Amino acid sequence: MSTLPPLAGGAQGPDALRPLLATVLDALHEGATRRGGPLPAGGPDAVTAQLHDRVGTLLPEHGTGPDDALRTLVTAVAEGAADPADPLCAAHLHCPPLAVATAADLAASALNPSMDSWDQAPAASALEALLTGTLARETYPDARRPDALVTTGGTEANQLAVLLARETHDATGRHGAVQLLVGENAHHSLARAAWLLGLPEPLVVPAPTGTLDPAALDDALTDLPGPRLVAATAGTTDAGLIDPLPEIADICERHGARLHIDAAYGAGLLFSARHAARLHGLTRAHTVTLDLHKLGWQPVAAGLLAVRDHTEAHALTHTADYLNADDDTEAGLPDLLGRSLRTTRRPDVLKTAVTLKALGRTGLGTLVDHVVAAAHHLARLVDAHPALELYDTPTLSTVLFRPTGASDATVATIRRDLLTEGRAVLGRARMDGRLWLKATLLNPHTEPGDLAALLKLVEGHTPR
16 A cells, blocks of 8 residues: 555545544634634734744654644644635635635636646536636626636736737737826736836826816826826725726727726626726726636636627737647647746636636625625724714725824824734725725624624724
């Protein structure tokens, strides 16, 4: 009998995995119980010391065996986790993943297809084509042949959007580099994409109310020669705001500028019959960033870039003889290498496909409606609180607030104190020249009592 450790795949793989999964699930439960809150108390030094103490020697001369290793490491990481499934963990666009999506992700890990050639991922590549087509049509319902490319998230999708703009421009034979225009509210990845691609530094358009100013954009395009790419935002990171998309699309058409919309946060509204109209104008963009590990409740990573015209994705065409030789492609083997800038890729579409099938549009829409409603409830609580100030009525599921009359230093200290104590995880955002506490509500199981408790914690840490 072999003494080699068992594998996860093949007909015997499930039998090898089953007892290990029980160990993992027990360890997750034990770690969360020890933590007892949204994140571990004590701050970075204490968490690091605790992890080292729990884990001990990471590479012993002789291994401890799978059960002990799993129990020790999984318990330690769970004990020291910031848990987005806790209602008081509400700082970032970091969602608690659905159980069904997480289970599907296990299957993806066990099967381990590599999405860079068909002979490594026959069914997974077919499923990816089915999923990307489905979500491309969801984004562009009136387009003739839209497409979508799988990414690791909003950052990679935005980088791809800038790359496709550059390549589409270069194909026309015109002179001059593409000039990217972004609002002051735009995600940092867009400026970084211009830097990575050797493009001029982006022109920043004012966003005095938190959203891109159409009049300022019109003025900027009027005085700017050459090819231009405008990046609008549907769901800003700081406040969850949506730029005036129809006006921006009109301006881009009038000036002959290309339009990209970063909807990494807001695209989830597409599933909601109640809120989808807020994305009016989205279909007029050449490219759209989607990110379902936000308002899609997927384990990381689950990003896509949707393109209105499928031919634009051809700019990524690349040949490596051992992966997509011309004669193999001519013989009918699908070419996967041109579907990403990455080579080895996980089958991240499996968890998303399972989620779409399990919940349907109405099920996902219900989750979206729940978190938006929770944000509005929290905003009402803040607005009615005599010691707290509300920034504005939420657009998506982000609420900005601060103690009335507090200094920025006090706001920052309140946030850090709650983190250090392990009591709550709140973000921070600077709007109107002031620092605000940020609650990003992505947990559809959050109850009104949880929101009241969050405000009570903030009130209790506010100096009198």
